[in-house]
Amino acid sequence: MPSSSTLASSTVDIAVVGGGLSGLVLARTLQEHGVASTVYELDATADARRQGGLLDLHVESGQAALRTAGLYERFRRLTRPQAEAMRVMDKAGTVFIDQAADDGSGEGGRPEIDRTELRALLLDSLHPGRVVWDHKLSRARRLDDGRFELVFADGSRRTADLLIGADGAWSRVRPLVSDASPEYAGISYVDFRVTDAPAKVPASAALVGTGSLFALSDNKNIGGHGGRDLHLGAMLRTPEDWIETRGVDWSDVAAVRACLLAEFADWTPALTDLIRHCDDEITARRVHALPIGHAWPRVPGVTLVGDAAHLMSPFAGEGANAAMYDARELALALIEHGADVESALHQYETAMFPRATDAARKSARGLDLCFADDSPRGLVEFFDRMSAHAAPSH
Known part of the structure; x- marks a missing residue:
């Protein structure tokens, strides 16, 4: 050879x-x-x-x-x-999984x-x-x-x-x-950031934590990564043309915030404040897959x-x-x-x-x-099964 x-x-x-x-x-x-x-x-x-x-x-x-x-x-x-920390919660901010970060010393x-x-x-x-x-x-x-x-x-x-x-x-x-x-996967999402979140929205930053966030309810998700500067997305299961037909000028930051706050109207303010106080750079996208x-x-x-x-x-x-x-x-x-x-x-x-x-x-x-009617139940059960499988037997 x-x-x-x-x-x-x-x-x-x-x-x-x-x-x-x-x-x-x-x-x-x-x-x-x-x-x-x-x-x-x-x-x-x-x-x-x-x-x-x-x-x-x-x-x-x-x-x-x-x-x-x-x-x-x-x-x-x-x-x-x-x-490496992770939190899974619902729209009320009820935390179902709060996984601590690794200490960083392992391989x-x-x-x-x-x-x-x-x-x-x-x-x-x-x-x-x-x-x-x-x-x-x-x-x-x-x-x-x-x-x-x-x-x-x-x-x-x-x-x-x-x-x-x-x-x-x-x-x-x-x-x-x-x-x-690529085909549309059924999810539209609006990408946004919150710079210096602990200073801008301390209660929200504390709820998000330092790691991955999955805030899930009603086929919707506010998720992403925590820490000092948050990189998040407001995600929804929508028709493929939702971005075009929602009636929003996506270059108008105030209009985009108003749209998202309407979509997440019954979510806890600790989560929706992330939208109210996000940076002005907001981008709407679609999720595709082959x-x-x-x-x-x-x-x-x-x-x-x-x-x-x-x-x-x-x-x-x-x-x-x-x-x-x-x-x-x-x-x-x-x-x-x-x-x-x-x-x-x-x-x-x-x-x-x-x-x-x-x-x-x-x-x-x-x-x-x-993205399910009863989320985050399915994701919580999935992680519970994974934890049980990984736990050492006695």
């Missing part, structure tokens, strides 16, 4: 479309084995836009990817142990890290020039010689022997292997990782972890098989499809547990 040095010394031109977590983990892991790749990212610069809130990285997936990439110790220095758990800091860690670990900024892919096509041409929004073109789509939900690489498109079990026949020279391959709802915490693990497994397969790229892609996809299907099922189940 060819060694990694075969690929490192070959002339295989590897293009990774997308500079999110999966694309950067892939580039970093290949780099660790002397294999060069080029990441094309649509953002103009590393700090062009906010990257999201906290992520909990799982031992078997996200953490494993960082270990393989040689970044685990640096990652641990950036984690926030207090953010396990699901340590929380700011997504922006994790991306910066990955970017800083790459050789200069590895990421090509301000390159939004418009289309990709296979050339007559089997290589790929990438056409970017600015009109520039590049070619590659191996094309990896790490370009997220609305991937421009996906059509090369699959006709599938069909569970999304797969494709082997297509020479191209594959997908992360959301491009298996976009799922965020209600099981699997998305980023699955994406990073995809990148790890693809990189290791390429290194193992050397210049035999097709064997590497076959090995990667054969293992990834069932793994992603399992994660997508968990995510869909998590959505249904959070």
